[in-house]
Amino acid sequence: MKDREELVLVVKGETELLKYLVDSVPAKRRNTIKAVLRDRQVSVDGKVVTQFDHPLHPGQQIRVRWEKIPFNRLYHGIRIVFEDRDLIVIDKPAALLTVATETEKRRTAYSILSDYVKERDPAAKIFIVHRIDRETSGLLLFAKNEGIRDRIQETWMSTITERTYVAVVEGQVEPAAGTVTSWLTESAAFKVYSSRKPDQGKRAVTHYRTIKGNRDYSLLSLSLETGRKHQIRVHLQDIGHPVVGDKKYGAISNPIKRLALHAQVLAFIHPVDNVPCRFESAVPPSFLRLFAVK
Structure with a gap:
């Protein structure tokens, strides 16, 4: 077996991850298998697992990538969360474009x-x-070939099963949970506007709930039914609680010197293997510091 190969296994019975891999790949030393677990090169049903005694159940799919991801080759703070022959999921830092613009191409x-x-x-x-x-x-999905990209985009509503963001917003949000629905349009100046009239834009739906709060800020979890441009930012402005650092949409404070919005959870059905994949990124520490007891 070449070290550049990716191994895919389907679990037949109840067992634990390390034991299963040692038994299934006798050509690899136990310490080698421990190393690939430690280095986040093993996934179970699309989710990276490092725990040796992680319980396995019949029908689960195991992927082992023998070649270690060369993190030292990734710069500007990008972290590879998952990679296989079809897809790459990354954790994008703030202030980095997804794709080129006229003024920023590299x-x-x-x-x-x-x-x-x-x-x-x-x-x-x-x-x-x-x-x-x-x-x-936060989390961002790329495809490794055009066909995979097209397949995901064409079946977006059924393929993407969860998209959750976290945001710090100004003020104490009341009610603590709710749904915002409006119709969004974009101006020639690239600002998005919200309307309650169905004939004025594209329908957008955002669900929110409060995780924690204090006198000045609230930490919200937000899930999307639709994925319109600037949807979360506009909807939080609509309810009178703009995202911290979002001057464009009404914020007056910027205590962490960035937009306090993070794509925390991305879940989807793998377009080739048809298995559920779910990835989660930690809430940025700068968000949590705003709620530290002083």
């Missing part, structure tokens, strides 16, 4: 990942599946 998530895949195969390409705002951090 320092983008797309260009960095393109360089990354070409270092291993000069003919390799990546394709943008969706975008998040430059000022927003």
Whole structure:
């Protein structure tokens, strides 16, 4: 077995992860298998697992990537969350564009990942599946071929099973949970406006709930039924609680010197293997510091 190969296994009975891999791959030393677990190179049903005694159940799919991801080749703070032959999921830092604009063509998530895949195969390409705002951090999905990208985009509503964001907003949100529905349009100046009239734009639905709060700020979890441009930012302005640092949509404070919006959870059905994949990124520490007891 070449070290560059990816191994895919289907569990037949109840067992634990390390034991299963040791029994299934006798050509690999136990310490080698421990190392790939430690280095986040093993996934169970699309979710990276590092725990040796993680319980396995019949029908689960195990992927082992023998080649360690060369993190030192990834710059500008990008972290690879998941990679297989079809997809790459990254954790994008704030202030990094997803794709090039007229004024910024090289320092983008797309260009960095393109360089990354070409270092291993000069003919390799990546394709943008969706975008998040430059000022927003968090999870972002790319495809490794055009067909996979098209398949996901064409079946977006059924393929993407969960998209959750966290945001710090100004003030104490009341009620603590709710749904915002409006119709969004974009002006010539690239600002998005919200209307309650169905004939004035594209329908957008955002669900929110309060995780924690204090006198000045609230930390919200937000899930999307639709994925319109600037949807969360506009909807939080609509309810009178703009995202911290979002001057464009009404914020008056910027205590952490960035937009306090983070794409925390991304879940989807794998377009080839048809297995559920779910990835979660930690809430940025700068968000949580706003709620530290002084």
